[in-house]
Amino acid sequence: MVKEPKETIGWTMPELASKVAHDLEDGWFVNLGIGLPTLVADSIPEGKEIILHSENGLLGLGPKPEPGEEDWDLVNAGKEPITLLPGGVYFSQSESFAMIRGGHIDAAVLGAFQVSQRGDLASWKLPNTLLGRVGGAMDLTAGAKRVFLFMQHTSKQGPKIVEECTYPLTTPGCVDRIYTNLAVIEVTDDGLVVRELAPGVTFDYVQERTAAPLTLQADNPSEKVGV
C-alpha cells in the first residue's frame, strides 16, 4: 500500500464529474452529496434531463446563482445558494426523506471516508471523535436505488477502499460503484471489479493504492485501458 503523493494523476475532479454525469440516465432523479459530488451538477450533457434532488427539500436543482443573485431561502444540502430549474419544486424535509427512504431516488452520488470490498460505506464519523455528521447519509444510502461514490482514491491516511471498514458504518453493502481519480470500480458479488482506468494509470498502480483485491473487468481491453 502506497500513500498518495500530492500530485495530479488520473482524472481531475471535473473530469470525473463528467464521467459520473455520463453514466446517469435521462430522466433519473439524482441526489448529489455535499462537497465533491456537487461538481456533477455542472457536467450534465446538453439535452439530458437529470433531475437533481436536494434533501433539504427540492427537486430540479439548477446551477449556482450569479454573484449578487444569491437568495438565502434557496440553498442546497450544503447550505450554499443555488437556483431552481423550470419544473423544479419545493417540499418539506419529511417529504424529501419520504422520497429517499421510499426508493424513489434513482442514484445518490456521495463522498466517503472508507468503502469495503462488499460495498459497506463509512462516511459520517471519524473514529474516536465525539461528533459525527450523519445528516442524510444513512437515509440516502439505505434508500436510493443506486449508490455511487465520488472520491479521491486515497486519503492522507492511505487507501480508502478496504477489505473491512474500520470507521463507523453508514450503511452496510450499499455501494454499487466507486468513481475515483484513478478508476471506476464496480462492487459486485464477486468483489471489486475495475471497469475503467484513468489515462496513464495502470491496474497495478490502482491495486497498490487499494487495500482490497481488485479484478479487471473481463471485457476490459487490457491493462492499457485509458493509457
Next chain:
Amino acid sequence: MVKEPKETIGWTMPELASKVAHDLEDGWFVNLGIGLPTLVADSIPEGKEIILHSENGLLGLGPKPEPGEEDWDLVNAGKEPITLLPGGVYFSQSESFAMIRGGHIDAAVLGAFQVSQRGDLASWKLPNTLLGRVGGAMDLTAGAKRVFLFMQHTSKQGPKIVEECTYPLTTPGCVDRIYTNLAVIEVTDDGLVVRELAPGVTFDYVQERTAAPLTLQADNPSEKVGV
C-alpha cells in the same frame, strides 16, 4: 324500556344542532360526521369562528352551494357538494388523517348505532351483516380530543344508549357527550349524567328510553329543567 313512537318530542334536529354549535368554542377545529351532524354547520352563531374539517381533505367547510353552483370537485365526507370559507384549505387524505390521528381536531360530532355507559361507541357495522362502513369513524373517535354524538335518542330497535354495546365497536371509551332529541348526557367516570333535558321531557321519560342508568347532574335545578 319503551320503544320510541313516531312522534315529535323534545328538540328538533335543527334545535339540537344549535345546541351543539353553542357548545363548540371559538377557534375550535371540528369534524362533522356524515348525515345528521352536518346540520351543525348551518347553526354556528354569528361571530363565532369554528373551523370545520372534512376528512376527505379540507378545513374551512362553508355552507351548501346555491342550486346550480355545485362543483363536484368540492365535496364533503358525505360526497355532497359544499363550499369553502375564506381561510379554508385543501389537503390530501393522508394529511387529513394525520390531523385526526394526531389529536389536532378539537371535537368530532358523529352519529351512532349504540353508545355504552362507559362511552364505548358502535357506529360502523350492524350485527350479522357482510359489509361495514367504517370510513373515518375509527380514526376520528380514536384521534379527536372530544367525541360528541348527535343522534335520535332511540331507534326503531329501541334504546341506543346501553350498558354494553352489542354491535361491533368503533372505539371503546371514546364518547364524551351525547346530544339527543331528549337530553344532553355526559359520559363521566361515574357513568352517564344528564346535563340538560329537552323542553317537556322529564328525567324519567329519558331513563325509560335508555338501557343504562342515568343520573341527573347535581347542580341541575330539578327534573323540571326545560319544562
Next chain:
Amino acid sequence: MIQKKFESAAQAVADMQDGATLLVGGFGGSGLPSHLVAALVEQGAKDLTIVSNNIGAVSDGVAALISNDQVRKISCSFPVGPHADDLIARLEKGTIELEIVPQGTLAERIRAGGAGIAAFYTPTGAHTELGEGKEEREFNGRLHLMEHAIVADYAFIKAHRADRWGNLVYRKTQRNFNPVMATAARITIAEVDEVVEVGEIDPETVVTPSIYVHRLVELSPQKEGKVLVNG
C-alpha cells in the same frame, strides 16, 4: 428528454398483467380516474388486488372492475353504496376477498409504502373487530395496532394539471387519496385535464412532485365542453 405522456388511457394501461396490485384514487366520483378504470375494464387484466377508499359510490369506479370479474381482493374503508350489489354477490359466492380498513389507516399504510416505512403503530382500530389478528402493543399506556405498508404495481390517479416532467396540481377536494397513492406504486399513471410545459406551474404550488409520476394521460373534459358531474 423526459416524456411521460401516453396517447390514450388504453395505451397507458396496456402492459398491466393479471395479478397486479392497483391503487385507485378518488373519493366517490371526486378525483376518480374514471378513464383509466374504463380502459382497464376494456384491457381485461384479471385477479387484481385493488386498494381504493370507495367501491360502490359510482358506477364508473372500482365497481366496474368488480362487476367485470377482474378483482381477486379489494381493500377499502367504505364498501357500500348504490353500486355495491355486485360486490355483495361475489362475496357470497366467495370469488372475491374484502379487507375493510379504517380510512386513516388505509391512507397511512399507503403513505408508509411510498415513504419506505415497513410498518407502524396506530391506536385506530384497537379493541375492535378490524383489529383482530393484528399485532398489538402498548405505547404510553394505550393499545396500538401494528399496520403494514401497502405498495402496489400500479396507481391510477386523477389530477387537474401536469407539466411534462409529471408535476401535478389538483382542483379542490379532488386531491383526496390521489397524492398519497401517487407515492406508493412502481408505476403511477395520472389522468389529467391538461399537460403543460415545465415551468408553467408555480413551484410553490406543486402537490405531487414529478418523481412520483411515471405516465400521463391528457383528457380534457372541460375543453370538450363536458360538464363533470360524478356524484
Next chain:
Amino acid sequence: MIQKKFESAAQAVADMQDGATLLVGGFGGSGLPSHLVAALVEQGAKDLTIVSNNIGAVSDGVAALISNDQVRKISCSFPVGPHADDLIARLEKGTIELEIVPQGTLAERIRAGGAGIAAFYTPTGAHTELGEGKEEREFNGRLHLMEHAIVADYAFIKAHRADRWGNLVYRKTQRNFNPVMATAARITIAEVDEVVEVGEIDPETVVTPSIYVHRLVELSPQKEGKVLVNG
C-alpha cells in the same frame, strides 16, 4: 374571533417553562426562526430538550441556547459547524446530552408525532452505531429499526406569510423542517414576514394548515429593507 398574533417574539415565548421540549425549524440559516430563538435566550428557560437539524451552522440558531446553558439535551443530525465549539465543551463537561439522529429518521419521528403514529420501522441506521440499543425487526428480509415518535411542548418555526387563522406559506427551501415541526408541538409559534387577512392566501397553495399553528409573530425584514443573509 380567532386571533393568534402576538405583539412580539418576547411575548410569544413568555410562558415557556424550564424543562420544556422544543422543536426548532430551519436548515442552517434558511427557515430558521431566529427572532424566536433570540427571545428565548432573553427569556431564559433552562433544562430544555431541543430537536433541531443543525446546531452549529449559525450563531443565531440553537447554538445560542447552548452557549447560554439553557439546553439539557439536543437531538439533531448534524452537530457540527463553525459554532459547535460550545457544544463540544459542554459534552466534555457532561452538562449536555447529544442524540445524533439520521436526518430522515429525525423528520419521520417528528412527522409520526404530529400524525399520532407511536412508532415505526425504518431500514435507515440498521447495522450501524446509531442503531445500537434500538429494537430491530426484519421485514421483507431486511433489518429495520423501531423508531419512536417525537412530540414537543413548543415548536419554533419560520414561514413567509400567514393569514389570521394561521395558514402558512413558505419561500423556497425555507420549508425544510418547518412544516413537519409545526405538526408535532402542543404550541407551535410561527415567525413570519407578514400576517394577512383570511382569504388572501390561495387555498390550493397553503403548506401548513391553520390547525397546526397556535401563535404568530410578524417580523417584516423585507419591509425594514434588511437584506437577509443568514449563511
